Amino acid sequence: MYIVFFGAPGVGKGTQAQLVASRNTIGHLSTGDEFRRNIREGTGLGKQVQNIVESGALVPDELTTAIVRDALAQEKFANGCIFDGFPRTIQQAKDLDAILAESGSAITCIVNIEVPESEIVSRLLLRGRADDNEEVIRKRLAVYHDETAPVIDYYYATSKVVTVNGNSTMEEVYDSVMAALGLNVA
Ligand code: ADP
Numbered sequence: 001m002y003i004v005f006f007g008a009p010g011v012g013k014g015t016q017a018q019l020v021a022s023r024n025t026i027g028h029l030s031t032g033d034e035f036r037r038n039i040r041e042g043t044g045l046g047k048q049v050q051n052i053v054e055s056g057a058l059v060p061d062e063l064t065t066a067i068v069r070d071a072l073a074q075e076k077f078a079n080g081c082i083f084d085g086f087p088r089t090i091q092q093a094k095d096l097d098a099i100l101a102e103s104g105s106a107i108t109c110i111v112n113i114e115v116p117e118s119e120i121v122s123r124l125l126l127r128g129r130a131d132d133n134e135e136v137i138r139k140r141l142a143v144y145h146d147e148t149a150p151v152i153d154y155y156y157a158t159s160k161v162v163t164v165n166g167n168s169t170m171e172e173v174y175d176s177v178m179a180a181l182g183l184n185v186a
Contacts, residue, residue, distance in 0.1 A: 001026060001080035002100060003181070004087070006152060007113035009140045010120040010127075011166045012173060016113065017084035019174050024183065027077040030084040034067050035059060054131055056139035058088055058147060065095040072099065080108075088148045093155070110155045111177055113166040117141070 003026070005013040014030060021028035035053050038046035045067075049059050058064075068086055071077065087093040100106050115123075124137045131140070155161050162180035166173050 001108045002083070002105060003080070003108055004083045004096075004110045004155075005085075005113065006110050006155070006161075007166065008115070008117070008120055008144045008148075009137070010124040011113040011115040012123075012170070013111075013113050013166075014084055015170060016111075016166075016173055016177050017082045019170070020177060020181075021082045026079065027074075027081045028084060029068065029071050029077070029081050029086070031059075031064055031067060031086040031088075032084075034071070054136070056131055056136040056143060058143055061089055061091045061095065064088075065092060065099075068096065069099055087151055090151055090154050093151050107155075107158070107160060109181060110152070110158075110161045111180060112152055112161050112163045113173070113177075114163060115166040119167060 003020070005017040007013045014032070017028055017030065020026065032053075035046075035049050039050045039053065040046070045063070049063065052059050064086065068083075072081060083096070087096050097106070120141070121134075121137060124132050125134065152161065164173065164176045164180050
């Protein structure tokens with residue numbers, strides 16, 4: 001099963017991706033977590049992307065797709081993967097289709113989580129991550145509108161998109177996501 005969690009920064013896709021993955025024993029891959037881990041550990045990749053991530057811009061597609069391609073070779077993704085924060089551009093979406101096609105697979109479903117923008121900004125300010133100050137949040141939302149939002153149109157053409165209202169409690173959103181995926185609530 002290959003599931004993409006899609007939505008603006010702050011809609012809770014990371015939280016839901018983690019919940020669905022751990023409660024249903026599916027691998028979880030967050031490109032944001034991968035970049036932050038590399039920055040923390042001071043790897044070459046971390047040094048390459050630190051300024052980009054802290055400014056709220058997108059890491060170049062080639063670097064991001066390479067991370068995903070390498071990660072998917074791990075045993076923990078043998079039965080599928082929940083993608084969180086990837087793809088964020090149409091190019092990345094095409095790259096992901098190509099990577100999965102190499103092993104005769106394809107995306108199963110795209111879970112599109114929606115939350116009103118006013119709610120998003122207050123959530124992100126509360127979260128208080130290094131890239132969660134108001135200026136960078138505004139930049140991340142602008143990047144989302146310009147580069148990432150069009151990805152959902154790319155996916156609509158596949159009829160694999162399910163939309164979930166993210167503007168309620170974590171457990172309520174979880175139940176909606178599981179129902180949308182056609183899975184029994186665990
Ligand atoms: P959020 O929880 O706000 O959606 P993420 O943890 O997914 O944030 O991503 C944080 C930052 O990491 C992004 O602002 C961007 O700089 C970088 N990043 C994460 N995923 C990608 C991606 N697929 N393509 C390019 N850059 C990415």
